[in-house]
Amino acid sequence: MFSKVIISDDLGSISQGVLSVLGNLSITNVTQVQYCDDAYLKISKAILDQEPFELLITDLSFIADHRDQKYKSGEELVAALKQQNPDLKIIVYSVEDRLQKVRVLVNKHNIDGYVCKGRRGLIELDQAIVTTYQNGQYLSPQVQQALSPKSNLEIDDYDILLIKLLSNGLSQEQIREQLKIDNISPNSLSTIEKKLNKLRIQFKANNAIHLVAIVKDLGLI
Amino acid sequence: MFSKVIISDDLGSISQGVLSVLGNLSITNVTQVQYCDDAYLKISKAILDQEPFELLITDLSFIADHRDQKYKSGEELVAALKQQNPDLKIIVYSVEDRLQKVRVLVNKHNIDGYVCKGRRGLIELDQAIVTTYQNGQYLSPQVQQALSPKSNLEIDDYDILLIKLLSNGLSQEQIREQLKIDNISPNSLSTIEKKLNKLRIQFKANNAIHLVAIVKDLGLI
């Protein structure tokens, strides 16, 4: 079993639950941090000391406070860590159950497990740790469909970007300009209209306002 | 100090933290539930048994699952309990830090304390319990301004309604019709335009889409 584990979660009360799970698995060498930057530093230092952590269990959202942080979210932390140190296993433990988020974390950042905080969260976390130790991948049941290709709703990053720009108050004309500036194509007004129209149909939205509201509720932006 | 307490929170890991706080206060008679309906039933039964609970600590959001619930959120639970049983002290312990939410809970439902889950959550919860026991009211620092009248941004229920209807996909014309149907005045297209325009300025929004996005982020709708 893992012998050296680090937990990153700004809610002290949650870490306590995770600790008890680790205890049940006879993992005693556990470090707790409440800031992503601390996690990053401790993990880096442990590598230099030739005593690297084997597993990171981290939350996604960290409430900002007076301390300025380089890594402001679990996602940023994970991205940095997995790039520099692919050997470190990472399990994300979060209330977030949006498939889009999970997809990105698994496919882009190669995390080893994703557990939703919930009634069965700690039970699932237990399983996730065991599976991960055996080089497997664990996803909570409610997000497993995130990876199955059939659940491909055909909304890609471009679509998300459009809606995000819309929600930031840009007109379709301004979106066109922005895409040109950022060298993103397609960027004609007509295509932008057409894409947004497709999205409206897909999400059964009456108009652009409705679309933004729906997509915001779904947590896609 | 309180002698009989009940905790309602669907995340088992969080309840553990709360338990340790209660333990530090030498409160040992503690009941835990993970569903609002269970909380309601246990509290009601305890009254019948002449051994009522003195304090409820509850979360706001409960993830829906297979079990059909009469009370689906902490807010509904609180509303029902405080109405039938004003003596029961209630502390809400939630990640939610939207002032609007807190305002409603305090003013309308008369809760005794509101603590935000966060780094200092458990410390604040400790204080909240003590204060509440002395018949005081406790609010986490970040939401204290919720009650100060100066934070009155002059947005009333009518404004919120307009934005909510907008976010539901209604056009201004459809909003006019809806207001007429519901016998809400003013309900002319012109006034609706004007109000929304005022709101756009107030929230520094470029257009209606932007307005809805901002207000959604603020948690007002």
Place this chain on the structure above:
DNA sequence: TAAGTCATTACGGGAAACCGTAAAATACAT
């Protein structure tokens, strides 16, 4: 190479949103 499919772009008409101005209705003071 030719035909066919699909994404991208262009354009035009009608609907809705946006904006200013002004008239009508209402509330409120002396």
Place this chain on the structure above:
DNA sequence: ATGTATTTTACGGTTTCCCGTAATGACTTA
């Protein structure tokens, strides 16, 4: 009661959005 301020409503002009059609270009397949 009368004048003043505020709210509500009405209206016209401009911009943006919404929607259909069609032309262009890229790519696949025969």
